[in-house]
Amino acid sequence: MRDPSTTASPSDAAPLQAARAWFSARGWQPAAFQVEAWQHMLAGRSGLLHASTGSGKTYAVWFGALLRVLVEKKKREQGAPPLRVLWITPMRALAADSLRAITLPLADLAPHWTAGIRTGDTPSAERARQDRRMPTVLVTTPESLSLMLSREHAREELAQLDVVIVDEWHELMGNKRGVQAQLALARLRTWNPALLVWGLSATLGNLDEAARTLHGHAEGALVRGHVDKTLVIDTLLPANPGRFSWAGHLGAQMLEPLVAELEASGTALVFTNTRSQAEIWYQLIINARPDWAGLVALHHGSLAHEVREWVEAGLKAGKLKAVVATSSLDLGVDFLPVERVLQIGSAKGVARLLQRAGRSGHQPGRPSRITLVPTNTLELVEAAAARRAAQAGRIERRETPQRPLDVLVQHLVTLALGGGFEVLPRDGAQGGHDAPALLDEIRRAHAYRDLTLEQFRWALDFVERGGASLGAYPEYHRVRIEADADGVLRAGVPDRGIARRHRMSVGTIVSDASMQVKWITGGTIGSIDEGFIARLKPGDCFIFAGRVLEYVRTREMAAYVKRAARNRGAVPVWGGGKMPLSTEMASAVLDLLQGAAQGDDDPVWSEPELQAARPMLQTQVQLSRLPTPRTLLVETCDSREGHHLCLYPFGGRNVHIGLAQLFAWRLSKHQPNTFSLAVNDYGLELLSALPIELGAVLDHSLFDSSRLLDDVLQSLNSGELAQRRFREIARVAGLVFTGFPGAPKSTRQLQASSSLFYEVFRKYDAGNLLLTQADAEVLSQELEIGRLAATLARMQTLRIEHVALPMPSPMSLPLMVERLREKLTTEKLADRLQRMLQELEAGAARAETSLSRPAAAGAASRRRARGAGPAAGAGSRSRAARP
DNA sequence: GACCTGCTGCGGTTTG
Numbered sequence: 001m002r003d004p005s006t007t008a009s010p011s012d013a014a015p016l017q018a019a020r021a022w023f024s025a026r027g028w029q030p031a032a033f034q035v036e037a038w039q040h041m042l043a044g045r046s047g048l049l050h051a052s053t054g055s056g057k058t059y060a061v062w063f064g065a066l067l068r069v070l071v072e073k074k075k076r077e078q079g080a081p082p083l084r085v086l087w088i089t090p091m092r093a094l095a096a097d098s099l100r101a102i103t104l105p106l107a108d109l110a111p112h113w114t115a116g117i118r119t120g121d122t123p124s125a126e127r128a129r130q131d132r133r134m135p136t137v138l139v140t141t142p143e144s145l146s147l148m149l150s151r152e153h154a155r156e157e158l159a160q161l162d163v164v165i166v167d168e169w170h171e172l173m174g175n176k177r178g179v180q181a182q183l184a185l186a187r188l189r190t191w192n193p194a195l196l197v198w199g200l201s202a203t204l205g206n207l208d209e210a211a212r213t214l215h216g217h218a219e220g221a222l223v224r225g226h227v228d229k230t231l232v233i234d235t236l237l238p239a240n241p242g243r244f245s246w247a248g249h250l251g252a253q254m255l256e257p258l259v260a261e262l263e264a265s266g267t268a269l270v271f272t273n274t275r276s277q278a279e280i281w282y283q284l285i286i287n288a289r290p291d292w293a294g295l296v297a298l299h300h301g302s303l304a305h306e307v308r309e310w311v312e313a314g315l316k317a318g319k320l321k322a323v324v325a326t327s328s329l330d331l332g333v334d335f336l337p338v339e340r341v342l343q344i345g346s347a348k349g350v351a352r353l354l355q356r357a358g359r360s361g362h363q364p365g366r367p368s369r370i371t372l373v374p375t376n377t378l379e380l381v382e383a384a385a386a387r388r389a390a391q392a393g394r395i396e397r398r399e400t401p402q403r404p405l406d407v408l409v410q411h412l413v414t415l416a417l418g419g420g421f422e423v424l425p426r427d428g429a430q431g432g433h434d435a436p437a438l439l440d441e442i443r444r445a446h447a448y449r450d451l452t453l454e455q456f457r458w459a460l461d462f463v464e465r466g467g468a469s470l471g472a473y474p475e476y477h478r479v480r481i482e483a484d485a486d487g488v489l490r491a492g493v494p495d496r497g498i499a500r501r502h503r504m505s506v507g508t509i510v511s512d513a514s515m516q517v518k519w520i521t522g523g524t525i526g527s528i529d530e531g532f533i534a535r536l537k538p539g540d541c542f543i544f545a546g547r548v549l550e551y552v553r554t555r556e557m558a559a560y561v562k563r564a565a566r567n568r569g570a571v572p573v574w575g576g577g578k579m580p581l582s583t584e585m586a587s588a589v590l591d592l593l594q595g596a597a598q599g600d601d602d603p604v605w606s607e608p609e610l611q612a613a614r615p616m617l618q619t620q621v622q623l624s625r626l627p628t629p630r631t632l633l634v635e636t637c638d639s640r641e642g643h644h645l646c647l648y649p650f651g652g653r654n655v656h657i658g659l660a661q662l663f664a665w666r667l668s669k670h671q672p673n674t675f676s677l678a679v680n681d682y683g684l685e686l687l688s689a690l691p692i693e694l695g696a697v698l699d700h701s702l703f704d705s706s707r708l709l710d711d712v713l714q715s716l717n718s719g720e721l722a723q724r725r726f727r728e729i730a731r732v733a734g735l736v737f738t739g740f741p742g743a744p745k746s747t748r749q750l751q752a753s754s755s756l757f758y759e760v761f762r763k764y765d766a767g768n769l770l771l772t773q774a775d776a777e778v779l780s781q782e783l784e785i786g787r788l789a790a791t792l793a794r795m796q797t798l799r800i801e802h803v804a805l806p807m808p809s810p811m812s813l814p815l816m817v818e819r820l821r822e823k824l825t826t827e828k829l830a831d832r833l834q835r836m837l838q839e840l841e842a843g844a845a846r847a848e849t850s851l852s853r854p855a856a857a858g859a860a861s862r863r864r865a866r867g868a869g870p871a872a873g874a875g876s877r878s879r880a881a882r883p
Numbered sequence: 884g885a886c887c888t889g890c891t892g893c894g895g896t897t898t899g
Contacts, residue, residue: 090892120894143893177892248886274889301891327890504895578889740896817886
């Protein structure tokens with residue numbers, strides 16, 4: 001980072017004036033940080049611009065104002081080709097608006113520039129036009145850029161780029177899409193070392209790292225934007241806090257106050273955390289106010305594009321009163337009329353809270369306002385914590401994936417297709433090739449900065465010969481090495497079929513297995529998880545897209561439905577991500593509880609949410625203690641279900657899953673036992689038929705973090721997790737072809753082929769680095785091993801406060817409910833029995849391998865004797881949970 | 884004094 005004031009030379013002054021002049025002619029005043037970014041750009045320096053939420057389009061306009069200057073400069077230089085600009089957006093839906101904004105300042109400079117959009121939905125005629133003559137300003141996605149790199153004449157088309165701008169970099173930097181963009185940028189920089197690259201990012205906890213991730217080895221400036229935007233975060237309080245529920249996440253009790261808020265305000269966005277929650281809330285609102293039919297709409301990722309576009313247009317036109325949505329509206333078009341944002345349930349993270357708040361008040365001078373709608377009492381505390389964390393600027397970090405080899409493998413085939421790359425015969429007896437120049441280029445992408453020669457060679461061998469185990473299959477010899485006319489060895493893809501399949505599978509997004517939902521009369525409504533459809537019988541009803549639908553039949557990978565006569569149905573459950581509470585939010589909650597624990601005159605009680613949560617917090621104090629940042633609350637309780645042990649490390653649900661398994665495993669090493677586990681974002685529960693020996697908890701030895709990795713891997717079935725992970729990796733690496741559009745392969749086929757690869761690699765190619773990657777992704781992403789280790793280390797330092805409860809406390813009840821919920825699924829009874837028997841046997845088998853035989857048999861028989869079948873078991877559990 | 888969480892994003896066929 002450099003100080004721009006010292007680097008602006010006199011020659012910068014004139015163009016800067018020109019850009020400024022264009023702005024002020026329209027009555028706009030560029031802010032100091034904008035001028036700072038302009039100076040960097042005019043000096044030919046790349047950078048990252050931190051753009052606060054709520055001002056997206058403005059940035060495109062003033063990038064345009066500077067481009068205008070650059071266009072004129074290039075025009076004056078004799079014989080210089082026109083300025084070429086690439087704008088990368090993570091969402092197709094943003095492309096048109098971005099293009100309009102960025103070219104606004106260029107309007108009167110025609111014909112020195114042309115503009116276009118290239119994404120998956122660009123019509124083929126337009127593509128052909130672009131192929132004949134590349135537009136000078138092109139808006140595209142990371143995937144389409146990758147596809148452009150795979151074209152035979154990629155170099156001629158893209159080497160002349162002058163400027164690349166990556167919009168919403170914060171959305172890309174933390175995932176494989178961002179890694180693909182890093183690789184593409186590395187290639188563009190090889191072709192044009194003077195390429196100017198600028199990123200736009202919302203607020204993050206690690207902006208400097210965001211800049212490094214974007215620029216790799218290249219120098220990049222970081223410019224922090226400041227926009228005076230008032231942000232209001234408040235909370236909708238329950239009418240009768242004393243009777244507000246201690247657990248659950250639906251929040252139907254808040255319906256009346258929410259409807260009253262909608263009544264009193266202009267257009268509102270109502271965010272929920274899940275698609276089914278959005279469906280349910282939409283129904284609740286419509287049932288409460290039938291006169292709002294047509295004014296309230298629904299928006300989530302499983303709805304058909306046409307439906308979503310209709311809703312977006314309605315929002316833009318100000319025709320809708322409210323839209324119930326999931327993250328599908330987090331980004332997107334700037335909806336000017338949106339006046340309020342409401343968030344039902346925990347926002348989980350400060351960054352997401354700010355992102356959603358920024359969807360409202362989309363005009364200079366207007367405040368952004370977000371109203372949190374808690375669904376249980378602890379979420380009242382969370383709401384106050386979220387506000388405090390947001391005000392203190394405690395925003396989450398985002399990290400780029402480290403060296404994902406599936407993305408690299410895909411990229412190598414892309415480059416081989418896109419004109420190929422030079423290779424050398426490898427020294428030594430085992431054959432194979434090296435590509436030192438390419439390795440250098442790849443290492444200039446931040447995610448691969450530590451890529452070893454061995455890893456690179458492995459990837460090269462894998463695309464050339466299918467690695468150690470696929471040598472016999474020609475379709476996995478994707479890249480062929482041949483000498484060109486000058487005798488130089490080059491990697492290319494001569495097979496047209498391989499080339500076509502590769503281009504069809506470019507990208508890193510692996511979608512869940514889902515099925516189209518269609519009317520029998522024609523027309524697509526959206527898509528639902530395959531597993532949910534498979535459970536339906538003809539005549540069954542379910543709620544989807546805000547309607548009650550009757551399932552008719554399945555044909556050719558689509559579920560056909562008609563409007564249902566009945567009024568109620570099951571709500572579809574989509575298999576989606578499970579986002580844990582962020583570290584920032586968790587620690588903000590603990591801080592508040594600490595204040596509450598300190599007594600009635602602590603300042604935290606000035607928060608209205610804390611007042612509303614007071615009855616519950618008082619009950620917690622009467623029965624037990626409040627968790628604080630310095631103490632570890634341990635609650636034990638006996639019920640008809642058995643012996644409960646609850647711990648509250650506040651590590652987020654992923655970490656708690658790992659911890660629960662680890663603790664159960666360690667405890668049963670001391671004393672043979674079988675546990676059922678439950679977790680939420682605050683804590684975990686172990687339930688056992690035998691009394692739990694607490695010694696290892698009280699002396700902290702349970703929290704030992706030496707041998708952590710071994711213990712975690714042994715304590716849970718990581719093989720199953722890794723295999724699931726490998727399915728995605730196999731798709732990204734191009735091992736599994738998902739079929740032609742319109743004729744997709746079924747999930748079963750895809751699963752079968754990816755698990756075949758998994759088995760083959762494990763048996764015959766144990767050194768396959770894609771397997772290693774699957775294990776690493778399970779550890780880092782699903783178990784969050786880093787956070788788990790940190791949580792464990794923290795637990796060792798905490799003072800244990802153990803309370804033996806006479807009845808479930810407000811903190812422990814949600815955990816007990818969580819466990820019950822899993823038992824009370826809508827599966828058919830026979831299936832459930834079957835599964836429980838299997839579990840019982842598996843549990844006994846597991847116990848027998850690691851524990852002494854008589855004790856294990858004893859535990860199993862005790863369980864059998866107690867459980868008189870699932871119905872009786874569930875009944876006794878819910879009785880036990882009653883305080 | 885009961886109590887239902889689980890998101891988003893893109894890309895691709897062909898050759899009369």
